[in-house]
Amino acid sequence: MNRKPLSLRDYLLMSLIAVVFGIVFLTAVYAGTALTAALTPLGLGVLGYEPFYGIWYSAALVTTYMIRKPVVGIVTEVATALVQILLGNMFGAIVLISAFIQGVGVELAFAATKYEQYTYKVSMLAAVITTVLSFIWTGFRSNYLAMDWRIVLAIFVIRLLSALFFTGFVAKWLCDKLDEAGVLNHNLKASDAVE
Amino acid sequence: MIDTINPTAKTVGILLGSIALGLTFDWRVNLAVSLLGLLFLITSSRTEPARLLKVALPLAVISLSYFFTGWLFSSEGAQFATSAGDLTLPTGRDLVNGLNLSSRIFAFAMLGISYGMTTDSGELIASLIQQARMPMKMGYAILTAVNLTALIKTEHEQSRLALQVRNIPVKPLDSKPLFTMMIRMVRWSERLSLAMESKGFSENRVMQLQMQVRTKDVLFAGGLPAFIMVLGFVLI
Known part of the structure; x- marks a missing residue:
């Protein structure tokens, strides 16, 4: 485990990656709003943003893979939330809680391997833990107890599939490609990150 | 109010x-x-x-x-x-x-x-730096990213255009421009940190703006x- 404190470069990388994912996520927000509007008359509008949740979890996974130090996932998500607040996110301060919870989800998966394994198995585990934790939080915030259990189940399943695809697969695949391109200067070889 | x-x-x-x-x-x-x-x-x-x-x-x-x-x-x-x-x-x-x-x-x-x-x-x-004990590096990194948002958006658009002029189709959530952007962000973070540190940036920096x-x-x-x-x- 790399126990060196986070450097200015690490913080800058986390914040810049947060903005890049924010731009991608903005595209997803437009698509999500359109989908929500289309599904609203059927009473299924709450599912509109669910297919895109995985994109939001990806920033923490990417930076943890790149920097390979403890708490990077949490710091990235909190930095992402602060960047979003400063850019005018509609949910304001409360996204700090969501971000912290998502960061913890990614962090737990890598902490379980003592930050030594960066495989698909770990990225998939991070996607599952993050989905479960964020589901509990949004369940409290949006009061899932007041909704039909089938809607709540659909929320969980779609969010999980999104996380497995975007966070567990796409984000990890992108990181492997970055490693192969030789732009990452962490202390592991590219071959160590492949199962 | x-x-x-x-x-x-x-x-x-x-x-x-x-x-x-x-x-x-x-x-x-x-x-x-x-x-x-x-x-x-x-x-x-x-x-x-x-x-x-x-x-x-x-x-x-x-x-x-x-x-x-x-x-x-x-x-x-x-x-x-x-x-x-x-x-x-x-x-x-x-x-x-x-x-x-x-x-x-x-x-x-x-x-x-x-x-x-x-x-x-x-x-x-x-x-947040003065009252919530946020690390100075984190605070300034976030401010840097926020101030560079417009530039990052332009770079992202250019990455998409660069692929399109080579006749490579780019979908709305395509990973190809994202890959290019991530390489750029790694480079930017290295150069920005070097530039900031060479200008004397450190945790001991005194802030002009004092919050009470x-x-x-x-x-x-x-x-x-x-x-x-x-x-x-x-x-x-």
């Missing part, structure tokens, strides 16, 4: 207020909190009406979607989320359930918007959540 509140105290107040709101399940509390958020916004000199309207559209869609879900797909447990008085309304329990859910999301968003639109980015970071915590800030941080709790559990 809310502009002069210390940003860290405002963050704490709004966060605790949001958690307190999450513990209440009545549309009248949500309505009161939404009106309070609106009051914060209209009394702030930092509120931009055009930006507020831009945010209001997706918020209205989300709120409406929760109304329909709560109305059409109400759970049996929803009766625990409404007060006994609501059950006697002729409009029905499911309708009130929809109203509770939609107004809840609306109230959360109004608190969030009133926080986001009335907080200056420089003051927030300075306050006054009595009214403490009152706001504790008063807002207390107000919502009293409203939710005592008055209504």
Whole structure:
């Protein structure tokens, strides 16, 4: 485990990656709003943003893979939330809680391997833990107890599939490609990150 | 009204207020909190009406979607989320359930918007560094990223165009321009950190902007959540 404190470069990388994912996520927000509007008359509008949740979890996974130090996932998500607040996110301060919870989800998966394994198995585990934790939080915030259990189940399943695809697969695949391109200067070889 | 509140105290107040709101399940509390958020916004000199309207559209869609879900797909447990008085309304329990859910999301968003639109980015970071002990490096890294957002957006567009001129199709959520952007961000972070450190940036940096915590800030941080709790559990 790399126990060196986070450097200015690490913080800058986390914040810049947060903005890049924010731009991608903005595209997803437009698509999500359109989908929500289309599904609203059927009473299924709450599912509109669910297919895109995985994109939001990806920033923490990417930076943890790149920097390979403890708490990077949490710091990235909190930095992402602060960047979003400063850019005018509609949910304001409360996204700090969501971000912290998502960061913890990614962090737990890598902490379980003592930050030594960066495989698909770990990225998939991070996607599952993050989905479960964020589901509990949004369940409290949006009061899932007041909704039909089938809607709540659909929320969980779609969010999980999104996380497995975007966070567990796409984000990890992108990181492997970055490693192969030789732009990452962490202390592991590219071959160590492949199962 | 809310502009002069210390940003860290405002963050704490709004966060605790949001958690307190999450513990209440009545549309009248949500309505009161939404009106309070609106009051914060209209009394702030930092509120931009055009930006507020831009945010209001997706918020209205989300709120409406929760109304329909709560109305059409109400759970049996929803009766625990409404007060006994609501059950006697002729409009029905499911309708009130929809109203509770939609107004809840609306109230959360109004608190969030009133926080986001009335907080200056420089003051927030300075306050988080000085009052919340955020590392100086993290604060300045976030400010750097925020200030570079427009440039990063332009770079992202150029990455997409660069692929398109080579006849490579780019879909809206394509990973190819994202890959290019991530390589650029690694390079940028290295160069920016070198540039900042060569200019003498360190944790010992003295900030020109000094943020203070006054009595009214403490009152706001504790008063807002207390107000919502009293409203939710005592008055209504």
